[in-house]
Amino acid sequence: MVEARGVHKSYAGVEVLKGVDLTVVRGEVTCLIGPSGSGKSTLLRCINHLEKHDAGELRVDGDLVGYELRGAKLYERNDKQICAERAQIGMVFQRFNLFQHLTVLDNITIGQVKVKGVDPERARLKARELLARVGLDAKERHYPSQISGGQQQRVAIARALAMDPKLMLFDEPTSALDPELVGEVLDVMRDLAASGMTMIVVTHEMGFAREVANTVYFLDGGVIEESGAPADVLGAPKSERLRGFLSKVL
Amino acid sequence: MAASEDPVKVVPVRHYGQWAGAVVALVLVAMLINTLFSKIPSGQYVCRTVSGVRHCHQASVWRFSWNIVFHYFTTSEVLHGLELTIFLTVVAMVIGISIGVALAVMRLSSNRLLSMTAWVYTWFFRGTPVLVQLFFWYYIAILYHTITIGVPFTDITFLHLNATTLFSSTVAAIVALGLNEGAYMSEIARSGLIAVDEGQSEAATSLGMTRAQTMRFIVLPQAMRVIIPPTGNEVISMLKTSSLASTISVIELFGATNNISANNYEIMPLLIVASLWYLIVTTVLSVGQFYLERRFARGALRTPPPTPLQRLGRDVRGIASKFRTRRGAVGVAP
Ligand SMILES: Nc1ncnc2c1ncn2[C@@H]1O[C@H](COP(=O)(O)OP(=O)(O)OP(=O)(O)O)[C@@H](O)[C@H]1O
Ligand SMILES: [Mg+2]
Numbered sequence: 219m220v221e222a223r224g225v226h227k228s229y230a231g232v233e234v235l236k237g238v239d240l241t242v243v244r245g246e247v248t249c250l251i252g253p254s255g256s257g258k259s260t261l262l263r264c265i266n267h268l269e270k271h272d273a274g275e276l277r278v279d280g281d282l283v284g285y286e287l288r289g290a291k292l293y294e295r296n297d298k299q300i301c302a303e304r305a306q307i308g309m310v311f312q313r314f315n316l317f318q319h320l321t322v323l324d325n326i327t328i329g330q331v332k333v334k335g336v337d338p339e340r341a342r343l344k345a346r347e348l349l350a351r352v353g354l355d356a357k358e359r360h361y362p363s364q365i366s367g368g369q370q371q372r373v374a375i376a377r378a379l380a381m382d383p384k385l386m387l388f389d390e391p392t393s394a395l396d397p398e399l400v401g402e403v404l405d406v407m408r409d410l411a412a413s414g415m416t417m418i419v420v421t422h423e424m425g426f427a428r429e430v431a432n433t434v435y436f437l438d439g440g441v442i443e444e445s446g447a448p449a450d451v452l453g454a455p456k457s458e459r460l461r462g463f464l465s466k467v468l
Numbered sequence: 469m470a471a472s473e474d475p476v477k478v479v480p481v482r483h484y485g486q487w488a489g490a491v492v493a494l495v496l497v498a499m500l501i502n503t504l505f506s507k508i509p510s511g512q513y514v515c516r517t518v519s520g521v522r523h524c525h526q527a528s529v530w531r532f533s534w535n536i537v538f539h540y541f542t543t544s545e546v547l548h549g550l551e552l553t554i555f556l557t558v559v560a561m562v563i564g565i566s567i568g569v570a571l572a573v574m575r576l577s578s579n580r581l582l583s584m585t586a587w588v589y590t591w592f593f594r595g596t597p598v599l600v601q602l603f604f605w606y607y608i609a610i611l612y613h614t615i616t617i618g619v620p621f622t623d624i625t626f627l628h629l630n631a632t633t634l635f636s637s638t639v640a641a642i643v644a645l646g647l648n649e650g651a652y653m654s655e656i657a658r659s660g661l662i663a664v665d666e667g668q669s670e671a672a673t674s675l676g677m678t679r680a681q682t683m684r685f686i687v688l689p690q691a692m693r694v695i696i697p698p699t700g701n702e703v704i705s706m707l708k709t710s711s712l713a714s715t716i717s718v719i720e721l722f723g724a725t726n727n728i729s730a731n732n733y734e735i736m737p738l739l740i741v742a743s744l745w746y747l748i749v750t751t752v753l754s755v756g757q758f759y760l761e762r763r764f765a766r767g768a769l770r771t772p773p774p775t776p777l778q779r780l781g782r783d784v785r786g787i788a789s790k791f792r793t794r795r796g797a798v799g800v801a802p
Contacts, residue, residue, distance in 0.1 A: 266674055268670065268673060268674065297678060297679070298678070301676045301677065301678050302676065303676075304673065304674055304675070304676045305675065305676025306676075307674070308674075309671075309674040311667060311670070311671065313667055315665075315667035315668060315670060315671035316671070317668060317671070317672070317686055317690075318668070318690060318768060319689045319690050319693075319764075319766060319768070328675075328685060329675035329676065329677070332677060332681055332685060333675055333676040333677055333681070334676075361766065363768065374671075377671075377675070378674075378675075381675060381676065
């Protein structure tokens with residue numbers, strides 16, 4: 219589903235990603251762990267083209283992200299094509315980023331209506347279904363500022379799911395939450411994983427990674443230091459850096 | 469400490485300074501009302517004959533000539549002037565807001581040429597007095613007898629207009645006021661756009677919205693909350709700035725009252741007529757602004773601010789309950 223080969227990314231001359239290789243299989247959950255500043259967010263943002271990677275090959279579902287190969291030349295995709303690509307990749311942010319001026323229900327319908335051209339009535343039906351799925355059917359008329367952080371993050375997940383994404387990206391979805399609210403969000407994500415959604419999850423929740431992930435990648439200093447099944451990576455770390463990191467977060 | 473049998477009386481803090489201030493204010497208001505409705509001798513005598521005896525006394529008139537004010541308040545000349553004032557204000561503000569939002573988006577664009585153009589526009593129109601700009605557009609026909617729009621340095625033209633007929637005094641006023649307002653509105657709109665968290669547009673983008681959709685559906689509606697209060701000020705300010713148009717012979721409200729007083733020399737009463745109308749429209753605009761702000765604050769506040777009516781109700785209830793608690797027991801000391 220996602221294929222990264224030697225992906226590089228620099229900000230103003232500072233190299234953040236220094237050749238990342240990563241493979242995500244359809245229907246599997248991939249957890250991305252690593253210290254702060256190691257480039258985890260940057261990698262996620264490259265995958266849905268919120269950032270442009272500088273070098274290397276990045277494919278989602280076989281298609282090059284942001285480029286099109288015609289003959290021997292790479293053509294940069296135009297804005298419309300990039301938007302269409304993004305619409306198929308859901309993203310959940312650390313700080314929820316719900317649209318503050320819209321009700322919970324409208325947050326979930328606006329993407330369907332404006333981007334996919336879904337009829338508003340059908341969009342509402344689907345939004346209600348998704349709200350029931352994340353356990354928030356009673357909150358549809360609330361504004362984001364009127365619900366708790368955990369509830370906001372569950373709405374954010376429903377908002378992303380409303381676009382019928384083939385891939386979901388989570389960037390530290392629980393790190394802005396009070397400890398007692400983390401569980402409700404992880405529960406929703408666990409259900410989602412069980413339903414067969416392909417997910418890439420940046421997280422510091424090692425318990426979740428161990429339990430749900432098919433593969434764990436440890437990113438450090440802009441490269442993948444170690445990867446493999448969670449039991450191996452988290453249970454028997456080979457590299458010194460990963461051992462150091464795990465001793466700090468566990 | 470055990471609770472005593474009798475409830476303890478709570479004595480609220482007395483704000484003596486506030487009381488003194490209120491008394492002074494009340495006296496000043498009384499003085500103002502007194503002088504506003506005072507009368508002065510008119511210099512004319514009125515005589516009456518009652519049972520064969522002639523009584524004469526000097527007639528008195530309102531110091532502020534309220535009868536003349538009242539007489540001219542709704543004459544068609546004044547009302548037409550008022551209409552034109554409102555028209556100028558609305559049209560100039562619509563132009564100003566459109567230009568302002570466009571300039572703000574340009575300023576924040578990553579395209580250097582666009583942001584530079586917007587900056588230069590604001591620099592120019594804020595840097596010259598609006599009165600000078602009014603005259604500039606009024607006399608633009610001196611520079612351009614005809615206005616031709618086409619491709620620069622070629623003979624291709626799309627539009628050909630006569631400047632003298634195009635720039636009538638009213639059009640000149642609209643153009644001058646609107647373009648000038650655009651410069652001020654651009655700064656207001658820009659501050660509103662900046663105030664919207666970057667995560668909002670990021671989330672919209674990740675849903676697959678285009679930049680235009682993100683701006684239209686996500687960023688602008690949220691920026692409105694920041695943009696509306698100062699824009700309300702701009703509308704009210706424009707209402708009054710539009711009186712400058714009278715200098716290029718636009719007969720708006722101030723022009724109309726000026727014309728009347730030039731004929732009848734009742735300068736003060738007609739200034740009062742104009743002022744009262746400006747005050748009335750400003751009041752209506754302020755009320756409108758309040759409800760607009762409330763509408764666009766949706767979602768930003770957990771509980772929206774009360775409307776003036778709700779506030780009035782609350783105040784009345786508050787005062788009533790105060791009296792009730794004054795009489796009864798307030799509480800029990802711990
Ligand atoms: N827009 C940007 N401009 C310049 N530098 C950036 C930008 N975004 C990120 N960086 C830098 O890139 C590095 C990696 O950032 P990134 O956000 O990907 O880290 P992260 O692994 O997600 O860290 P965290 O766990 O703190 O979220 C950091 O050193 C950061 O300062
Ligand atoms: Mg991050």
